Amino acid sequence: MxxxxxxxxxxxxxxxxxxxxxxxxxxxxxxxxxxxxxxxADVIDVxxxxxxxAALKAPGFINQFPPEQRAEFQPFNRxxxxxxxxxxxxxxxxxxxxxxxxxxRQLVATLRPKVTEIAAGLIHDMAERRSxxxxxxxxxxxxxxxxxxxxxxxxxxLSTFISWSDDIVLFAGSLRPTPQVARSAxxxxxxxxxxFRALLPQRRAxxxxxxxxxxxSVRENGEQLTDEQVLANCAxxxxxxxxxxxxxxxxxxxxxxxxxxxxxxxxxxxxxxTSAIREMMRFESPxxxxxxxxxxxxxxxxxxxxxxTAW
Numbered sequence: 001m002x003x004x005x006x007x008x009x010x011x012x013x014x015x016x017x018x019x020x021x022x023x024x025x026x027x028x029x030x031x032x033x034x035x036x037x038x039x040x041a042d043v044i045d046v047x048x049x050x051x052x053x054a055a056l057k058a059p060g061f062i063n064q065f066p067p068e069q070r071a072e073f074q075p076f077n078r079x080x081x082x083x084x085x086x087x088x089x090x091x092x093x094x095x096x097x098x099x100x101x102x103x104x105r106q107l108v109a110t111l112r113p114k115v116t117e118i119a120a121g122l123i124h125d126m127a128e129r130r131s132x133x134x135x136x137x138x139x140x141x142x143x144x145x146x147x148x149x150x151x152x153x154x155x156x157x158l159s160t161f162i163s164w165s166d167d168i169v170l171f172a173g174s175l176r177p178t179p180q181v182a183r184s185a186x187x188x189x190x191x192x193x194x195x196f197r198a199l200l201p202q203r204r205a206x207x208x209x210x211x212x213x214x215x216x217s218v219r220e221n222g223e224q225l226t227d228e229q230v231l232a233n234c235a236x237x238x239x240x241x242x243x244x245x246x247x248x249x250x251x252x253x254x255x256x257x258x259x260x261x262x263x264x265x266x267x268x269x270x271x272x273x274t275s276a277i278r279e280m281m282r283f284e285s286p287x288x289x290x291x292x293x294x295x296x297x298x299x300x301x302x303x304x305x306x307x308x309t310a311w
């Protein structure tokens with residue numbers, strides 16, 4: 001499988017062909033040496049199989065480069081290695097439980113009216129102008145403003161956060177990144193980390209109802225998050241929350257405009273909104289791949305897998 005402009009515009013015919021022809025597909029093209037698993041049941045099996053690792057994805061980011069270049073990007077690796085999504089059990093379970101303590105019902109209840117206000121304000125601005133670019137005027141600033149509210153950071157810093165996040169996503173989502181893409185991502189991640197590091201003492205001394213204050217105060221069974229875990233996962237939440245929400249909102253509108261009967265059905269019955277959003281996430285997902293790395297040599301779905309091969 002090759003990642004081409006046509007594929008990016010409409011990957012689904014390629015996926016259908018892959019599902020019909022074989023359970024696994026090896027690509028050595030512009031994706032690097034990667035196995036692709038296109039069938040739902042097989043994907044679930046891989047995600048549940050302990051022979052495949054999420055944690056091994058972290059070194060995989062820089063192992064794409066020749067050995068002589070990897071040392072330059074070790075700071076990026078050390079930071080993302082603390083992300084909860086790059087943990088294997090039991091570390092993943094323990095870290096997730098601690099982080100979940102920070103995302104309380106009170107936090108969600110506090111955020112809900114603020115999120116509604118942000119969305120209404122952006123829509124009002126477009127209505128006042130009687131025109132707008134949905135991607136620029138809503139899909140991009142909406143998740144950024146929500147994240148700024150969640151973390152209690154000034155809205156003046158939003159454009160900087162978006163730039164850092166985009167650089168990180170470009171590298172993490174690239175199958176054949178260049179060293180310059182990696183350098184920009186590392187600069188963005190380290191800058192974001194240091195920005196949050198400067199906030200930790202103040203949030204401990206004068207905690208609020210923001211995510212940082214809640215994460216630094218979490219305690220469970222004598223355990224708490226370290227500063228490095230807080231910093232790493234603040235960065236992860238921003239990167240994941242901004243990119244996926246932006247794409248979900250944009251893809252959702254695009255899908256509704258291309259299925260006007262469904263748009264009219266939703267307009268006639270707003271109670272369908274929750275199920276509609278879930279269906280948009282499934283039908284036109286903002287994430288097209290979930291990666292894993294083989295821990296060892298073994299045979300799976302008829303394919304001979306080498307250790308450290310990407311899936």
